[in-house]
Amino acid sequence: MKLAQTEGWLSSSLGEELVMMSIDNGNYVGISRVGARIYEMLKTPSTLDELCARLVEEYNVPLDVCGAEVKAFIDEMMEHGAIRQAP
Amino acid sequence: MSYRYLIGGLTVVSDVALVGARAVAGEGPADVWIARGETPEELDSATVRRNHWSADASRVLVHAATGRYLVTGGREIRYQPQPGCSVEDCVPYLSGSVFGFLLHQRGEVLLHASAVSVGGRAVLFSGQSGLGKSTLAATLCQRGHPLLADDFCVVTLGADGAPAVTADARLHRLTGPTIRALRSPNVMQPVQFKLDKFYVEPALCAEHGKAPLAQLYFLERGPAPLIGPLSTAEAVRALQASAYRPQFVKRMGHAGTYLQAATAILRHAGMSRLVLQEGLDSLDATIDLIETGTARATPQTTGPIQ
Numbered sequence: 253m254k255l256a257q258t259e260g261w262l263s264s265s266l267g268e269e270l271v272m273m274s275i276d277n278g279n280y281v282g283i284s285r286v287g288a289r290i291y292e293m294l295k296t297p298s299t300l301d302e303l304c305a306r307l308v309e310e311y312n313v314p315l316d317v318c319g320a321e322v323k324a325f326i327d328e329m330m331e332h333g334a335i336r337q338a339p
Numbered sequence: 340m341s342y343r344y345l346i347g348g349l350t351v352v353s354d355v356a357l358v359g360a361r362a363v364a365g366e367g368p369a370d371v372w373i374a375r376g377e378t379p380e381e382l383d384s385a386t387v388r389r390n391h392w393s394a395d396a397s398r399v400l401v402h403a404a405t406g407r408y409l410v411t412g413g414r415e416i417r418y419q420p421q422p423g424c425s426v427e428d429c430v431p432y433l434s435g436s437v438f439g440f441l442l443h444q445r446g447e448v449l450l451h452a453s454a455v456s457v458g459g460r461a462v463l464f465s466g467q468s469g470l471g472k473s474t475l476a477a478t479l480c481q482r483g484h485p486l487l488a489d490d491f492c493v494v495t496l497g498a499d500g501a502p503a504v505t506a507d508a509r510l511h512r513l514t515g516p517t518i519r520a521l522r523s524p525n526v527m528q529p530v531q532f533k534l535d536k537f538y539v540e541p542a543l544c545a546e547h548g549k550a551p552l553a554q555l556y557f558l559e560r561g562p563a564p565l566i567g568p569l570s571t572a573e574a575v576r577a578l579q580a581s582a583y584r585p586q587f588v589k590r591m592g593h594a595g596t597y598l599q600a601a602t603a604i605l606r607h608a609g610m611s612r613l614v615l616q617e618g619l620d621s622l623d624a625t626i627d628l629i630e631t632g633t634a635r636a637t638p639q640t641t642g643p644i645q
Binding site for chain 2: 262263264265266267269271273275278280282
């Protein structure tokens with residue numbers, strides 16, 4: 253399953269955070285620096301495995317830890333509607 | 340005959356005297372022109388239609404009881420009084436809500452707020468009409484803090500991202516009870532079409548220019564005066580809601596500009612709740628809180644979003 257950014261979200265950085273806002277429903281999400289990097293990667297639709305392969309390299313974390321944390325982050329962002337399944 | 344003013348940092352030339360606006364000397368090109376003329380009954384090319392206004396990419400047509408107002412390209416306002424209405428009846432709209440549309444067309448961050456300068460830094464009060472924005476500004480003014488803006492505030496971000504407020508107010512607009520409570524000596528004529536409001540000469544007016552933003556207070560009613568914190572998410576949401584005509588901001592695709600302004604204010608200044616008691620009895624206690632809070636205010640550190 254490929255994942256991608258949902259259209260219609262605006263973002264602005266606040267220190268280490270990225271504040272995101274949905275234009276349609278006014279929903280707000282604040283994400284960390286790593287979360288912001290994951291979100292940026294999803295400009296290009298990617299699978300969870302593809303994301304993890306890049307993050308393991310960039311942040312020097314074990315693959316199993318990375319997989320669990322990225323999945324939790326993606327689930328939460330999908331719940332907010334900020335990330336979607338790419339067709 | 341033409342008149343020249345400074346509104347929202349822009350030089351405005353008008354064919355009618357704009358009571359409450361800040362007059363400036365000079366001649367030559369202006370940023371904005373206001374003149375009486377024919378306006379269309381409908382904006383055929385409108386992409387957004389609301390009860391009292393419609394808009395396309397470069398024009399807004401406003402329908403009001405006093406007249407029709409066509410705002411074009413952030414540079415021109417043409418007005419046509421309704422039968423039975425005078426040019427003067429149109430003035431509060433021309434320098435108020437209609438001018439707000441023009442500032443939006445120019446992409447400015449425009450807040451429904453009043454502001455004073457405390458120690459050279461701007462303190463803003465935002466909230467629904469009737470909550471006491473102008474009353475707080477007028478009371479602080481009487482305590483020696485110059486008036487910066489009344490009813491709407493233009494917030495700009497500097498090269499370093501720091502927010503500042505443009506000084507443009509000349510007069511307060513206050514209700515009878517507030518005027519009596521403050522014993523305001525310089526009451527002028529009523530504000531047209533707002534019969535319970537009067538123009539009042541402020542005790543002190545800030546000079547032209549901008550004041551760095553220190554605190555933005557969002558007003559609400561409560562049992563006792565209180566300044567309370569806001570989470571990042573609450574602050575961002577409150578700023579969007581405080582836009583002058585938030586629906587216009589949303590429909591015209593300017594929400595991102597307000598999000599950037601919100602994060603800039605959180606980074607460089609502060610946003611808080613200000614709880615006000617009903618009536619004017621606790622006004623002095625509230626003003627004490629604001630003066631103390633502003634003296635202590637430092638840029639907020641960011642925390643997790645809640």
